[in-house]
Amino acid sequence: MKIIGVDLGGTFVKIGLVDSSTGEILKKSEIETKVELGGDVVVKRIAEAISNLAGDQYEAVGIGSPGSIDKNNGIVRFSPNFPDWNNFPLGPKLSKILNKKVYVENDANSFALGEKWFGAGRGKEHIIALTLGTGVGGGIISHDFLVTGSNGIGGELGHVIINPQGPLCGCGNYGCLEAYASATAIVRMAKERRKKFPNSLIFKNEEITAKAVFDAVKQNDRLALMIRNDVVEALAVAITGFIHTFNPEVIIIGGGVSKAGDILFEPLKRRANELVMPSFKNTYEILQSPLVENAGILGAASIVLQREKL
Amino acid sequence: MKIIGVDLGGTFVKIGLVDSSTGEILKKSEIETKVELGGDVVVKRIAEAISNLAGDQYEAVGIGSPGSIDKNNGIVRFSPNFPDWNNFPLGPKLSKILNKKVYVENDANSFALGEKWFGAGRGKEHIIALTLGTGVGGGIISHDFLVTGSNGIGGELGHVIINPQGPLCGCGNYGCLEAYASATAIVRMAKERRKKFPNSLIFKNEEITAKAVFDAVKQNDRLALMIRNDVVEALAVAITGFIHTFNPEVIIIGGGVSKAGDILFEPLKRRANELVMPSFKNTYEILQSPLVENAGILGAASIVLQREKL
Numbered sequence: 001m002k003i004i005g006v007d008l009g010g011t012f013v014k015i016g017l018v019d020s021s022t023g024e025i026l027k028k029s030e031i032e033t034k035v036e037l038g039g040d041v042v043v044k045r046i047a048e049a050i051s052n053l054a055g056d057q058y059e060a061v062g063i064g065s066p067g068s069i070d071k072n073n074g075i076v077r078f079s080p081n082f083p084d085w086n087n088f089p090l091g092p093k094l095s096k097i098l099n100k101k102v103y104v105e106n107d108a109n110s111f112a113l114g115e116k117w118f119g120a121g122r123g124k125e126h127i128i129a130l131t132l133g134t135g136v137g138g139g140i141i142s143h144d145f146l147v148t149g150s151n152g153i154g155g156e157l158g159h160v161i162i163n164p165q166g167p168l169c170g171c172g173n174y175g176c177l178e179a180y181a182s183a184t185a186i187v188r189m190a191k192e193r194r195k196k197f198p199n200s201l202i203f204k205n206e207e208i209t210a211k212a213v214f215d216a217v218k219q220n221d222r223l224a225l226m227i228r229n230d231v232v233e234a235l236a237v238a239i240t241g242f243i244h245t246f247n248p249e250v251i252i253i254g255g256g257v258s259k260a261g262d263i264l265f266e267p268l269k270r271r272a273n274e275l276v277m278p279s280f281k282n283t284y285e286i287l288q289s290p291l292v293e294n295a296g297i298l299g300a301a302s303i304v305l306q307r308e309k310l
Numbered sequence: 311m312k313i314i315g316v317d318l319g320g321t322f323v324k325i326g327l328v329d330s331s332t333g334e335i336l337k338k339s340e341i342e343t344k345v346e347l348g349g350d351v352v353v354k355r356i357a358e359a360i361s362n363l364a365g366d367q368y369e370a371v372g373i374g375s376p377g378s379i380d381k382n383n384g385i386v387r388f389s390p391n392f393p394d395w396n397n398f399p400l401g402p403k404l405s406k407i408l409n410k411k412v413y414v415e416n417d418a419n420s421f422a423l424g425e426k427w428f429g430a431g432r433g434k435e436h437i438i439a440l441t442l443g444t445g446v447g448g449g450i451i452s453h454d455f456l457v458t459g460s461n462g463i464g465g466e467l468g469h470v471i472i473n474p475q476g477p478l479c480g481c482g483n484y485g486c487l488e489a490y491a492s493a494t495a496i497v498r499m500a501k502e503r504r505k506k507f508p509n510s511l512i513f514k515n516e517e518i519t520a521k522a523v524f525d526a527v528k529q530n531d532r533l534a535l536m537i538r539n540d541v542v543e544a545l546a547v548a549i550t551g552f553i554h555t556f557n558p559e560v561i562i563i564g565g566g567v568s569k570a571g572d573i574l575f576e577p578l579k580r581r582a583n584e585l586v587m588p589s590f591k592n593t594y595e596i597l598q599s600p601l602v603e604n605a606g607i608l609g610a611a612s613i614v615l616q617r618e619k620l
């Protein structure tokens with residue numbers, strides 16, 4: 001079966017035609033979102049891009065969208081990326097133009113589904129997925145079911161508080177996972193400590209990035225190691241909680257920060273193994289997302305597979 | 311339908327004949343567990359007590375047992391309360407004697423089911439249940455499904471770390487919820503601070519108990535208020551995480567500590583409301599378990615209802 005996956009972002013929309021049996025992206029394209037033109041125009045532009053890409057040679061469309069989603073009705077309730085979209089019927093509007101079924105899901109949840117159908121969670125029924133990007137997103141599959149909760153807004157794993165004495169988070173609380181493990185938090189930690197470590201390799205270019213921090217870790221830069229260790233500790237504490245709560249088979253970590261690879265994952269695996277209770281040891285794996293640049297499109301396409309399975 | 315609920319404890323076994331349509335306990339009895347006699351004798355004694363109570367005028371038996379349970383096979387994998395039970399086939403053995411279906415579930419999970427079928431969670435599909443007793447137990451019902459995870463050992467909400475700089479927990483980690491909100495932790499906090507507050511009302515009787523602490527809160531005792539506030543803060547941080555994760559309709563709190571009532575629940579509700587993200591406000595209720603002394607039997611009976619529903 002061929003499916004369209006739409007990775008809807010605040011700046012760009014990535015669209016792919018996916019072969020559902022192999023997970024291959026047969027064709028893809030990218031357009032600017034142009035939020036400022038209003039929801040109806042955005043929907044029209046997406047519809048055009050889909051038709052240009054695939055004609056009508058596909059079964060259905062899955063859209064991964066940031067924000068709070070009414071998944072049953074394909075409605076974007078609200079989204080920080082689309083300030084004017086309040087209860088915007090994204091799914092129904094696109095479906096009407098294309099005359100195809102359209103399913104909408106929160107983008108972090110769709111990342112989790114993408115891992116289940118095409119990534120490191122294939123064949124698994126118990127998956128915790130984290131995306132470490134500008135923020136920290138979470139998606140939970142438990143007993144083969146996407147956990148979204150009574151209003152569909154659950155899975156906010158970035159806003160689990162892991163240290164009430166920790167740094168202020170964008171959400172207003174202190175010590176959320178996002179305040180430690182997002183790219184934003186990593187840059188903040190570097191800036192906060194710059195005075196004490198002015199010669200750190202992190203600052204050799206003008207722009208301070210999470211990537212610069214992890215590059216400096218590879219050079220054994222002292223500040224970079226400190227920051228890396230704080231990120232690892234926060235992730236390990238949070239993940240231990242998720243393991244004790246969900247007893248998952250895999251914890252899959254994606255997003256820009258995950259590209260740090262072994263220098264992040266090896267100490268994280270060690271520390272999580274120290275923290276989990278004895279009965280949970282060796283019940284789980286912590287894995288880097290293999291989907292990389294295609295995670296958005298494949299996740300979006302997976303929404304269709306998960307919904308039509310039920 | 312009539313069901314037998316067996317609340318299996320380390321010291322006593324409580325058995326009840328439950329009318330599944332009303333949640334009424336028609337008859338009940340209690341025997342000593344006598345673990346020291348060995349698993350087979352314990353099973354025989356339970357079978358006798360059930361027959362004495364109800365003849366064979368019941369449909370099936372549900373057992374809530376402490377420990378790690380293989381629910382599909384009715385096996386107690388291991389339990390701190392029954393040191394000799396390793397992979398002990400509790401369900402099959404009892405079923406063979408009684409010639410009835412027997413379902414076994416972890417006792418904290420069965421508490422959650424009891425609330426769903428007969429308590430504060432009736433008609434709800436998204437329930438977080440916490441028992442604050444000697445330890446802190448957790449049970450999760452999400453999308454009407456009991457979340458137990460890939461090995462059936464999930465739901466250990468007492469061992470979610472809420473403050474890595476917090477007190478040592480029995481599990482070996484620091485700052486688990488159980489290290490703040492169990493009766494054991496409350497007594498520990500009182501003892502630790504006794505030197506500074508030797509005249510606290512908590513110490514007016516020789517035995518220091520969680521109840522003595524909450525009684526002293528009612529008298530505005532300073533140490534008691536400090537301890538109560540620490541318990542509230544820990545519960546609020548943990549529950550906020552559960553709300554962001556599961557988006558539940560209710561969080562139901564039972565166990566001995568919950569009997570403190572309003573002096574625990576009112577500040578807890580206020581603090582949780584401060585901590586949850588805006589989109590989660592007013593999406594949940596925090597409720598005291600109404601089942602009290604019958605929670606164990608009703609929870610055990612509910613196992614049958616939940617399993618036979620599926």
